[in-house]
Amino acid sequence: MKNVVPTKMGHKLDQIIDETLPSIDRSVQIAKKDFAERWKTVQDAMQQKGYDLLCFYGNEFERSDGAWLVGFFDPTIESYIVLIPSEGIPIILAGPEGGRVAEEAARRSGADIVLVRDFQIPEEEYRWVLLTEIDEVLNRYLGKGPKRIAIGSSGTSIPYDLVLKLKDKFGINNIFFDQKLLQRIKYEKSDKELYIMQQANKIGDAALRGMLAVLAPNLTELQAAGAGDYVVKELGGGRTGFSTIVTSGNRGYTLIGPATNKIIKKGEIVSLGVGPTFNGYNGVIRRTVRVGAKPTPEQRQFIRAVEELYVVVMEAVMVAAKDNLPSNHIDKQGRDYLQKLKLRTIKEGLVTPHETYSFIHNTGCSECQEGYGVVSFCTERPLGNKVALMIDVALTGFNEQGEQMFSVPYAVVENAFWKSGQTVGVYNKLSLNVQHLVGSTEQIEEKLSPYEKEFKMA
Secondary structure: OOOOOOOOHHHHHHHHHHHHHHHOOOOOOOOHHHHHHHHHHHHHHHHHHOOOEEEEEEOOOOOHHHHHHHOOOOOOOOOEEEEEEOOOOOEEEEOOOHHHHHHHHHHHHOOEEEEEHHHOOOOOOOOOOOOEOHHHHHHHHHOOOOOOEEEOOOOOOOOHHHHHHHHHHHOHHHEEEOOHHHHHHHHOOOHHHHHHHHHHHHHHHHHHHHHHHHOOOOOEHHHHHHHHHHHHHHOOOOOEOOOOEEEEHHHHHHOOOEOOOOEOOOOOEEEEEEOEEEOOEEOOEEEEEEOOOOOOHHHHHHHHHHHHHHHHHHHHHHHHHHHOOOOHHHHHHHHHHHHHOOEEOOOOOEEOOEEOOOOEEEOOOOOOOOOOOOEOOOOOOOOOOEEEEEEEEEEEOEOOOOOEOOOOOEEEEEEEEEEEOOEEEEOOOOOOOOHHHOOOOOOOOOOOOOOEOOOOOO
């Protein structure tokens, strides 16, 4: 099949960008005083537990901790660690190439930085860079004698040889894994953080509009994704929390699969998603549509069921926030809805499709890798006081053997929302159903999302 790019694609995207740009506040960012306040909060928690040093490992995938602690939003190529002494300024230890990017973060946050051999690209030669060893840095900042060292990263991510180095130096009984210490602190957000994420989600809405506007048969998934990525960058967004999602036809089985060179065929169901960052913080939006034709009644029923599930879950969020209920109240309402849901399959009559994962997860300096704050059937604590979360409801049309049972392989609605005290508002303005935006640049003026509410900084 010949690949034909729709004409005026760039014009459609520029129209959406021009409409959105005036609403984006590019000036807001985390300042040095904000980082200093964060360090004090973390160090107070460390001192209560008797820790002399807190250590975090990071890379391009696991960047949330380093982003929140020292403003290292965009780690590149090499890994790094952040050391936080119980008193004083945190230190970034980075390789000689990615470390140049880390130096920008250090200037932004006020942290110290040291370039170390331990994280350099193997076999490379760096003749004009002063490199040191991690052991030398530990001696410089901690001195000798017994020290209690906490590792804030998962044991599945931090390199084994680094853990061994710490155990050899300070003794096995003085090394502790304590992921929850920082995770619980950064779960609660400041007004500025919530406001920054509002900008990220405005960009996400525009990017999805761009993807929908150019979406047409004979376009490749990557071309559709490229439209969204173009809008993100033009509006001031940085890297995305996940590779931009465009899955068409049977590729819906991948759920969150990145776009490929597969050509989108007329009549296929397509799920799209984009998770842009803005000044280090993540937004998100995902939706499912049919390309080149209106959904059939069976397809519309399946997609509408996801939209109704979204409403059930968001209504439960509102009640839980107002009455300070255990957060598993939210999960229960969603699952009660699914127990009553019966949809017609291709062959087997009426069956309940499977949900894919928990309905709500935490967000911040990652799209979903915060490690704390998921709402599930076993989370009895209430939602935090001031938090940003993502509602991600989806149903799969495949059985456990990978055979398609329903007329839709996968359908999703994902939005981001904020909570401050008893008040809850969805960041995203786009309606739950966006079928009418396929091939269209219709301007979004009225309030289309049923729970959209702008966050205003105090």
